[in-house]
Amino acid sequence: MYTLLQDLRYGVRTLGKNLGVTIVAVITLALGIGANTAIFSGVSAFVFRPLPVPHPEQLVRPMELTEDRGLADEFSYPISLNTEIRSQCSLECLPRTWSKQQLEPKLKTM
DSSP: OHHHHHHHHHHHHHHHHOHHHHHHHHHHHHHHHHHHHHHHHHHIIIIISOOSSSOGGGOOOOOEEETTTEEEOOOOHHHHHHHHHHHTOOGGGSOSOOOHHHHHHHHHTO
């Protein structure tokens, strides 16, 4: 235990002699810890926690299969209304998930 205290005193004494290096090291550590905390908080909020909606498993992501762009997920509200009116179908009758294997034959035929 005594050697640990000696080492700590030596470290503090050495850092005190090189004040510029000490300040840069402390600021770098503070910024790194702060950035790490901020990133983890964001990831935790968006990835690890469930969505705050009544039935998150029923959420859908509408996509459009076009000849010029292929598979596109840029849907505006007027386009979705137009699609719903033309097809006489709401989102309930659309498939919940399409795998890549199901979409590839449709993309190849275009």
